[in-house]
Structures are given as C-alpha cells and as structure tokens.
Amino acid sequence: MLREEILYEAADLKDVIHDPSVARLVINKDKVISSNLVEGIEINTESIKDGVRVRLVVKEGKIIIKPVHLCFGVTAENAVQNIEIDAEIEKGASISLLAHCVFPVAKDVLHKMDAKIRLREKARYSYFERHIHSDSGGVKVIPRTRVILEKEAKFKTEFELVKGRVGLIDMDIESECGSDSIIEMTARINGTEDDRIIIRETGYLNGSNSKGVLTSRVAVRNNASAEIFNKLIAAGDHSRGHVDCKEIIKDNGKASAVPIVEVRNATAHITHEASIGSVDKKQLETLMSRGLDEDEATELIIQGLLN
Amino acid sequence: METLLKTENLTLSFNGKKILDNLNLTFKRSEIHAVVGPNGAGKSTFASTVMGLDGYRKFEGGIFYKGLSLKELGVYERAKLGITMGWQEPARFEGLKIRQFMKASSKDKKEDSIIEALSILGIDYREYADRIIDKSLSGGERKKFELASIVAMQPELVILDEPDSGIDVASLDNIFGAIRHLHDNGATVILITHSLEVLKNAQYAYLLCSGTLLDEGRVSKIRKYFEGKCLTCAHKNIPLFSELERYV
Numbered sequence: 001m002l003r004e005e006i007l008y009e010a011a012d013l014k015d016v017i018h019d020p021s022v023a024r025l026v027i028n029k030d031k032v033i034s035s036n037l038v039e040g041i042e043i044n045t046e047s048i049k050d051g052v053r054v055r056l057v058v059k060e061g062k063i064i065i066k067p068v069h070l071c072f073g074v075t076a077e078n079a080v081q082n083i084e085i086d087a088e089i090e091k092g093a094s095i096s097l098l099a100h101c102v103f104p105v106a107k108d109v110l111h112k113m114d115a116k117i118r119l120r121e122k123a124r125y126s127y128f129e130r131h132i133h134s135d136s137g138g139v140k141v142i143p144r145t146r147v148i149l150e151k152e153a154k155f156k157t158e159f160e161l162v163k164g165r166v167g168l169i170d171m172d173i174e175s176e177c178g179s180d181s182i183i184e185m186t187a188r189i190n191g192t193e194d195d196r197i198i199i200r201e202t203g204y205l206n207g208s209n210s211k212g213v214l215t216s217r218v219a220v221r222n223n224a225s226a227e228i229f230n231k232l233i234a235a236g237d238h239s240r241g242h243v244d245c246k247e248i249i250k251d252n253g254k255a256s257a258v259p260i261v262e263v264r265n266a267t268a269h270i271t272h273e274a275s276i277g278s279v280d281k282k283q284l285e286t287l288m289s290r291g292l293d294e295d296e297a298t299e300l301i302i303q304g305l306l307n
Numbered sequence: 308m309e310t311l312l313k314t315e316n317l318t319l320s321f322n323g324k325k326i327l328d329n330l331n332l333t334f335k336r337s338e339i340h341a342v343v344g345p346n347g348a349g350k351s352t353f354a355s356t357v358m359g360l361d362g363y364r365k366f367e368g369g370i371f372y373k374g375l376s377l378k379e380l381g382v383y384e385r386a387k388l389g390i391t392m393g394w395q396e397p398a399r400f401e402g403l404k405i406r407q408f409m410k411a412s413s414k415d416k417k418e419d420s421i422i423e424a425l426s427i428l429g430i431d432y433r434e435y436a437d438r439i440i441d442k443s444l445s446g447g448e449r450k451k452f453e454l455a456s457i458v459a460m461q462p463e464l465v466i467l468d469e470p471d472s473g474i475d476v477a478s479l480d481n482i483f484g485a486i487r488h489l490h491d492n493g494a495t496v497i498l499i500t501h502s503l504e505v506l507k508n509a510q511y512a513y514l515l516c517s518g519t520l521l522d523e524g525r526v527s528k529i530r531k532y533f534e535g536k537c538l539t540c541a542h543k544n545i546p547l548f549s550e551l552e553r554y555v
C-alpha cells in the first residue's frame with residue numbers, strides 16, 4: 001500500500017479523498033501529500049524544520065458547509081513532526097474541521113502542534129481531533145493552541161484519543177473570550193499501560209456575557225497517569241462558566257485534577273464539578289446484577305464515559 | 308409449592324443498630340410476594356442484602372436460594388444464579404446508551420427480545436435506543452428502563468424496590484404488565500411497596516417494622532395495614548402494637 005493510502009484508510013478518509021466538494025489537507029511527516037480547496041477557504045503551506053506551517057483563512061461571511069478534513073500522519077516508525085497552524089476565521093464565517101492524527105506504526109514519534117486561531121466577530125469554528133495511534137505507546141503528542149474570540153464568536157473543540165496507546169500526551173489549550181462569545185473545550189482520553197496524560201485547558205471569560213464550558217473525561221488503567229489542569233477565569237460582566245472533570249481509575253492508574261476557578265466580577269458565575277476515582281458503585285452493581293462480571297461492567301461504564 | 312428463597316434469623320447491623328432483626332421469611336417459587344412497612348422499616352436493606360451489594364454482605368443468620376447459602380457469593384455470582392433487583396432509585400450512567408444497557412442486561416442478546424421487553428413497558432425502542440441513561444431521562448423513565456432491562460434478563464428471582472415510585476397513572480399498567488410478564492415466565496417476584504395497588508398484585512405479603520417481621524399472610528390480611536393508621540402514625544420505627552393488634 002502507498003503511504004498516503006495507509007493514512008487515508010486509518011483516518012477513514014477514503015470516501016472524501018475523491019470528493020471535490022470536500023476541502024482537505026493531508027500531511028505525511030513534513031510533506032503535503034494531498035490537498036483540495038473549496039470556495040471561501042484559503043490554505044497556504046510552507047516547509048519548516050521537520051514539518052509544515054499552515055495558514056488557513058476562511059473569508060468573510062463564508063459558511064463552509066462540509067467539514068474540512070485535515071490529516072497529520074507519520075507512516076514511519078521514528079520521526080519528529082512539527083505542525084504550525086495559523087488560522088483566521090473572518091467576520092461571520094463558519095468552518096468545521098475534522099483532524100485525524102494518524103501514527104499507525106509509531107515506535108518513537110514526536111508530534112508537535114502549535115496553533116493560533118483567531119475568530120473575528122460572529123465567526124464560528126468547530127474542531128474535532130481524533131487520534132489513531134499504534135499499540136506500542138511510542139507516540140508523544142504535544143499540542144499548544146491559543147484562541148482569540150471576538151464579539152459573538154463561537155469556538156468548539158473536541159479532542160479524542162480512545163483507540164490505540166496514548167504514549168505521552170501533553171496538551172495545552174487557552175482561549176480568550178470577547179463579549180457574547182462562547183467556548184466549549186472537551187477532551188476524552190483513554191490511558192493504559194504506562195501512558196501519561198496531561199491536559200491543560202484554560203478559558204478567560206473577559207467579555208461581557210461570554211460563556212465557557214471545559215470538559216474532560218479520562219480513564220486510566222494499568223500504570224497510566226493523568227493530570228488535568230482546568231482553569232476558568234470570569235472577568236466579564238455576567239460571564240458564565242462551568243468546569244466538568246471526570247476521571248475513572250483502575251488497577252494502578254493515577255489521576256489528579258487541579259481546577260482553578262476564579263471570578264473577578266460580582267455579576268459573573270462559575271460552577272465546578274469533579275469526580276476522580278474508581279467506577280461508581282451503584283452503576284457497577286446494577287450491571288453486575290444483570291449478569292456482567294466486574295471487568296465487563298467496568299469496561300461498559302468506561303466506554304460510556306468516553307462516548 | 309417449593310421454596311425458592313428463605314432467610315433464617317437474618318440479622319444485619321449498622322453501627323450496632325439492627326436494621327434487619329432476626330428475619331425468617333420464605334418465598335415460594337413462581338409466586339408474587341410483597342414486602343411492606345413504614346419508611347425506614349428495612350425493606351430496601353433487605354433487597355440489598357439478598358442481592359449481596361457492597362456493605363450488605365456481613366449479615367448474621369442465613370440466606371438460602373434453592374437451598375444454597377448465598378453468604379459467600381457476590382452480586383455477579385448471585386445474578387448468574389438468576390437473582391436480580393430493581394433499585395428504588397435507579398443508577399444514572401454517563402454516556403451509556405439505552406441500546407448498550409439493554410444489550411448488556413439481555414439474556415439472549417437478541418434485538419427482538421430487547422424490543423419486546425421495552426414494548427411491555429410501553430417504550431418504542433427506535434425512539435429511545437440512542438438516548439443516554441443519565442439525568443436527561445426523568446426518574447419515572449429510568450424506572451421503566453430498569454424494569455425493561457430486568458424483563459430482558461429473564462431472571463428467576465427479582466426484587467423490585469418500589470416499582471411504582473415516580474410512575475404516572477397511565478404507565479402503572481405497563482409496570483403491572485411487566486410484573487405479570489415476569490411471573491408468567493416463571494419468575495418469583497418480590498415487590499417492595501407503599502402502594503395498595505401494587506400489593507394487590509401479590510399472593511403473599513410480609514409486613515416489616517424496625518427491621519422485624521410484624522405480620523405475614525395473604526394480601527387480604529396484610530392490606531389492612533394500609534387501611535389503618537400505621538403509615539401516618541407519629542412513631543419513628545417503633546411499632547404501635549396496640550394499633551396492629553386490631554388487625555392480627
């Protein structure tokens with residue numbers, strides 16, 4: 001199989017790859033191997049050391065109906081991949097991106113991502129990132145994302161790593177919200193063996209009536225560990241926020257959650273909810289009373305949590 | 308009729324207080340039984356103890372199922388023997404879909420029998436299959452899904468803790484239909500209830516108060532408990548013998 005085909009198949013991109021109405025950008029290590037643009041989107045790429053810099057612009061008022069597919073892959077066993085993204089969603093424009101990060105045979109792969117995203121007034125940006133890793137645990141994923149939302153912009157991001165081994169994931173995402181803007185940031189990660197998970201999600205609700213929800217769902221088994229740092233700071237008038245962190249641990253898994261919620265304005269309000277520990281007893285016993293053994297019941301509950 | 312479940316001097320204490328006090332109860336195979344009594348009488352504790360839930364395993368006396376002691380068996384082992392229960396307050400599951408929950412509970416794992424189990428409770432599978440069993444379902448809905456999952460499991464012994472609580476009048480018939488279905492399929496049913504309507508489904512009933520057995524007999528006898536003042540009387544877990552003596 002050709003390299004790109006390995007990526008397309010692993011990322012479930014086989015159907016979209018020949019569809020001219022779907023925009024896409026496929027990068028293997030430091031080379032753009034395929035791309036397609038649709039009206040309203042501009043993508044420029046440039047080589048950098050061990051990687052690619054991507055500049056993405058969605059033109060004012062343009063609504064990109066079909067999700068844009070991004071694929072960042074490394075088909076080699078050992079490699080470094082640096083991706084820099086600079087995105088600008090112009091006034092009133094809207095885009096949704098499906099990013100697949102595919103490292104199917106990784107033994108020692110470092111994937112670094114540095115993204116700067118600017119959403120102009122009333123712009124919308126939804127980003128779903130799914131990781132497909134090898135089962136060896138030889139992947140290090142270090143994404144850094146900075147987001148600025150202007151008035152009435154909406155930003156939604158979901159990060160999902162529930163298949164294959166995590167290896168090391170150290171993600172850091174920070175958003176600054178203008179008035180009436182909304183952020184939703186979600187991470188779902190399943191750690192096994194000696195995987196290490198570090199999640200930092202920060203939201204600055206600076207604008208009046210800005211809203212933010214930070215959600216993390218993590219399961220750690222065997223000797224895996226997870227550290228979650230959620231920070232939500234409400235300074236804008238009537239800004240509202242919620243931090244929701246759930247971590248299930250099994251075996252020798254270790255998990256910590258460090259939530260920081262700070263309110264700097266008497267009209268603002270933030271709530272916080274966290275639970276860390278073994279599987280909920282009542283859920284477990286309900287499933288066991290229907291004939292599932294403890295492992296089967298635990299798996300089903302974790303599957304639900306990461307759904 | 309043969310005895311399916313029997314407790315012998317069953318006693319369970321929390322912090323030195325007897326919550327179940329020397330209970331000798333017998334449940335006959337394929338009959339519908341009821342356990343009634345005021346708040347705090349020990350009814351839910353009895354259900355948890357028979358199911359073997361965590362924290363309810365250290366009882367004195369014995370619980371025998373088909374003559375086999377359940378003492379050393381956990382929830383899973385008891386379920387494998389055909390025992391199950393419906394909670395007074397069913398669990399909420401984050402992210403778990405009705406289709407997954409029903410499949411996990413179902414004995415034969417066939418979609419047809421899952422659809423049938425739900426239809427007995429008046430639920431359309433297609434409408435609800437992808438709904439999640441969390442706070443997005445109402446309390447009454449969760450009760451119905453729980454009972455449907457029990458129907459799909461095809462148990463031999465089922466304890467239903469207040470199966471009618473939070474259930475609207477129209478859905479009550481579905482609950483009774485499910486109880487009848489379980490019974491028709493050979494299950495032994497124990498109904499824990501505060502409702503005379505539910506009690507009427509039973510053939511034999513036990514009246515508990517403060518963890519002790521106060522009375523037992525056919526429904527026509529025990530129903531007097533609902534007509535008397537016992538439920539509304541001021542005492543807290545202290546049986547008013549003078550009141551009860553009127554009926555016994």
Ligand SMILES: Nc1ncnc2c1ncn2[C@@H]1O[C@H](COP(=O)(O)OP(=O)(O)OP(=O)(O)O)[C@@H](O)[C@H]1O
Nearest residue numbers: 321326344345346347348349350351352353362395
């Ligand atoms: N885990 C526990 N630790 C200490 N006390 C308990 C525990 N569980 C139940 N109890 C006490 O045991 C008594 C019986 O409780 P139980 O829930 O069995 O009552 P019930 O008959 O089901 O009442 P209701 O009709 O209100 O559901 C109550 O006084 C309760 O406070």
Ligand SMILES: [Mg+2]
Nearest residue numbers: 350351352395
């Ligand atoms: Mg109770």
